[in-house]
Amino acid sequence: MTLARRIIPCLDVDAGRVVKGVEFEGLRDMGDPAELGARYNREGADELVVLDISASVQGRATFLDTIRRVAEQLNIPLTAGGGIRKMEDGRAVLRAGADKVTVNTAAVERPELLSELAQQFGSQAVVLSMDVKRKGDSWEPYTRGGRDATGLDAGAWAAEAVSRGAGEILLTSIDRDGTCSGFDCELTAKIVATVSVPVIASGGANTFDDFLSVFNQGSADAALAASIFHNETHSIAKLKQYLGARGVPVRLSR
Amino acid sequence: MKVSIVDYGAGNLPSVERALRNLGAETERATEPQQIAAAKAIVLPGVGHFSAFVNGLRERNLTLALRDAYDSGVPMLGICLGLQAMFASSEEAPGAPGLGFFPEEVRALPTNVKSPHIGWNQLRLMQASALLHGIPEDAYFYFAHSYAAPAATESTVAACDHGFPFAAVIEQRGLAAVQFHPEKSGETGARVLRNFLESAQ
Numbered sequence: 357m358t359l360a361r362r363i364i365p366c367l368d369v370d371a372g373r374v375v376k377g378v379e380f381e382g383l384r385d386m387g388d389p390a391e392l393g394a395r396y397n398r399e400g401a402d403e404l405v406v407l408d409i410s411a412s413v414q415g416r417a418t419f420l421d422t423i424r425r426v427a428e429q430l431n432i433p434l435t436a437g438g439g440i441r442k443m444e445d446g447r448a449v450l451r452a453g454a455d456k457v458t459v460n461t462a463a464v465e466r467p468e469l470l471s472e473l474a475q476q477f478g479s480q481a482v483v484l485s486m487d488v489k490r491k492g493d494s495w496e497p498y499t500r501g502g503r504d505a506t507g508l509d510a511g512a513w514a515a516e517a518v519s520r521g522a523g524e525i526l527l528t529s530i531d532r533d534g535t536c537s538g539f540d541c542e543l544t545a546k547i548v549a550t551v552s553v554p555v556i557a558s559g560g561a562n563t564f565d566d567f568l569s570v571f572n573q574g575s576a577d578a579a580l581a582a583s584i585f586h587n588e589t590h591s592i593a594k595l596k597q598y599l600g601a602r603g604v605p606v607r608l609s610r
Numbered sequence: 611m612k613v614s615i616v617d618y619g620a621g622n623l624p625s626v627e628r629a630l631r632n633l634g635a636e637t638e639r640a641t642e643p644q645q646i647a648a649a650k651a652i653v654l655p656g657v658g659h660f661s662a663f664v665n666g667l668r669e670r671n672l673t674l675a676l677r678d679a680y681d682s683g684v685p686m687l688g689i690c691l692g693l694q695a696m697f698a699s700s701e702e703a704p705g706a707p708g709l710g711f712f713p714e715e716v717r718a719l720p721t722n723v724k725s726p727h728i729g730w731n732q733l734r735l736m737q738a739s740a741l742l743h744g745i746p747e748d749a750y751f752y753f754a755h756s757y758a759a760p761a762a763t764e765s766t767v768a769a770c771d772h773g774f775p776f777a778a779v780i781e782q783r784g785l786a787a788v789q790f791h792p793e794k795s796g797e798t799g800a801r802v803l804r805n806f807l808e809s810a811q
Contacts, residue, residue, distance in 0.1 A: 357771055360730040360750055397796075402730055431629065433752060433794045453624055455657075455754070455794065478658040480726040480754040523726045523756070552721065554728050577729065607730045607750040609796070 358605040361571050362402035362578035363592055364556060365585045367392055369408055369422050369438075371415040376583050386586045389422050394429035396585065399592040400609035401432060405526070405580060407458070408438030409501070420452045427453025435483060435526075446473050450481065458526055460485040461499035464506050464513070467520050474521025479553075484522035486514060488543065489530045495543055502530045510543070511550045518551045525555045526580065532560025534583075539566055544574030556580050564590065564598045571604050611811055614640040614649035616676070616692075618656070618666030626655045626689065629793040633804050643675035651810040652679055655793075656691030660716070660757070661703035663691050673709065680711055680785060685810035687803075688787035693780060694757060696787055702757050711785065716759050720773040726756045727772040731790075733779065739767040741779055741786050741805050749798045751778070751790035758789060784810075 367374045367389050374392055375383040386392070393404055406426055408419040416439060423436050436449045437458025446457045457477075463470050463484060473482045487502050488495040488510045495510035506513070514525055527547050529540040537560050544557040554577035557570045561581035570576045584590050596606045613630055615623055617639040627637045630653070640646055654676070656663050667673045679686060688696050697708045700716035708716075719725040730750040735742070758776030761769035768779035770789065780787040786806055792799035 357732045357734055359727070359772070362729055427625065428628065430625075431794065431796050431800060433754070433791075450622065453622070455622060455625075475659065478726075479756055480728060481657065524728055552724055553726065554724055577724070 360402065360605050360607045361576070361599070362556075363567070363596060363606070364403045364405055364578050364580040365396045365401050365592065366405040366407060366558070366580050366582040367426070368582060369406055369419065370410040371412070372418040372422055374586065375409070376586065390425040390429050392586065393426040396592060397430050397432055400596055400607070401592050402578070402607060403433045403435060404430060405435045405458070406454075407436070420448055423449060423452035423454055437483070437485060442469065443472050443476065446477070450477060456481045456483050456524070458483040458485040460487065463517060464497065464499050464508070467516060470517055470520040470522050474523070479521050479523030482522050483524045483526050484514070484517040485526040485528070486510065487528045487530050490543070498530060511546060514547050514551050518553050522553065524553050525551060527555055527557055529559035533558075535560055536562035538562060539570035539574060539576070539579065541569050541574035544570055544576050548575045548577075554578065564595055567595060567599060568602055568604065571599065611651060611807055612636040612638065613651045613653055613807070614638050614645055616646070616652060616654045616667070616672060617641045618663060618670065618672065622657060623655065625793045626653060629800060629803055630807070633800065633807055635807055640672070641670055643671045646672060646675035646679055649679065649684060651807070652676070652684060652686040653689065654686060654692035654695065655689040656695060658691065659702065660691065660694060660700040660708070661706040663695050664703070664706050664708055667695070676709055680709070683784040685784045685806070686786070687806045689793070690755060690789060690791055693777070693787035693789050694759060696785075697759050700757055712759070712763055712765065714760055714763055716757050717774070718757055723773040725773070726754060728754045731770050731772070733768040733770055735768050736761070737767040739779055739781060740809050741781060741788070741802055742768060743805050745798055745801050750795070751792075751798060752794045753790045755789060
């Protein structure tokens with residue numbers, strides 16, 4: 357009997373469409389979130405994350421509708437977030453059909469938000485999302501989509517967030533994100549060793565071996581990726597077969 | 611077949627409703643004791659805090675109605691916190707009495723394992739199970755919880771280990787309960803719900 361390591365595709369959504377940020381080129385359309393969600397559900401994804409990355413008010417307005425449309429396609433858990441500022445935002449996301457809500461910037465500005473959400477919905481529904489950059493021998497969390505330095509230490513912030521009620525940590529390496537150079541296993545291992553809740557590693561996934569490393573060296577509980585799945589570079593089913601054959605406990609679809 | 615889904619004011623009902631409807635069941639949201647009294651089959655889903663759950667039931671006068679339904683053997687399925695609420699009490703909310711179908715106390719997962727227990731885990735079958743009929747022994751189910759009921763109860767038909775052996779599937783006469791989320795457990799979870807609907811008929 358083993359708790360499986362999870363493979364989690366992520367949909368970055370702007371104005372109702374899945375997009376992929378390409379450096380210096382703006383956003384590229386990657387498809388319909390409900391269609392992609394249905395495909396990943398079918399291919400054996402263990403969970404789906406949907407993040408609102410829209411900068412505009414109009415984009416935000418459609419996000420709850422996107423969650424509803426995606427949730428209808430799934431019989432696996434759905435995590436949603438992006439721009440969650442207060443309790444009511446979290447409630448709206450969960451009401452729309454998400455099982456968990458991620459909080460990032462607002463939790464740094466007002467850590468009590470984590471406790472409030474956990475008291476209301478349970479820790480299992482509260483995910484601290486943390487975007488970090490390497491700084492010498494440690495890592496520093498950034499807010500506002502990686503723009504603002506917080507002055508915090510990633511390990512200390514993760515521990516505080518958990519003590520306040522976060523039930524899971526979505527850990528993104530800004531250094532690795534979009535670089536296709538593999539997950540930051542050292543960072544992942546450090547946060548895994550610091551907190552008592554599951555850690556989802558994110559940023560830099562490119563090859564099947566990257567996933568193997570982040571589970572074996574990084575001790576990640578789950579690994580998240582976006583573009584390599586959207587591009588159909590990798591099928592989730594094949595990735596899980598690869599990991600399973602190398603001793604990583606994964607849930608293989610039948 | 612019509613299933614009454616207990617609506618205590620929180621919880622993610624749409625996914626449970628959708629999963630049951632996909633299997634051909636009709637659903638209603640039960641917010642009043644009369645609905646429970648007339649129910650042919652009851653699903654008790656729940657997420658969040660134990661006290662919010664049992665207080666929500668009490669405020670809506672659903673506690674006694676559910677106890678009556680249990681006594682008269684109406685098919686009932688508890689999910690996640692819905693399983694925990696069937697016990698006498700929980701460490702999560704000392705002093706808040708549960709439905710009391712089982713005398714034990716629900717306990718916090720110990721500190722030597724990750725808590726919440728989130729993700730896909732396997733079961734250890736302890737007795738023949740109608741709910742798990744047709745499901746391979748090594749199948750995975752989705753869990754998301756920080757508290758659990760001890761597996762050492764007579765009605766536990768399958769256990770899961772995370773810190774201590776806990777009750778993952780409970781069956782007793784018409785009553786069934788699962789600690790995992792069948793509505794989030796892919797095709798395997800759909801089979802659990804189908805087995806419940808078939809046994810309730």
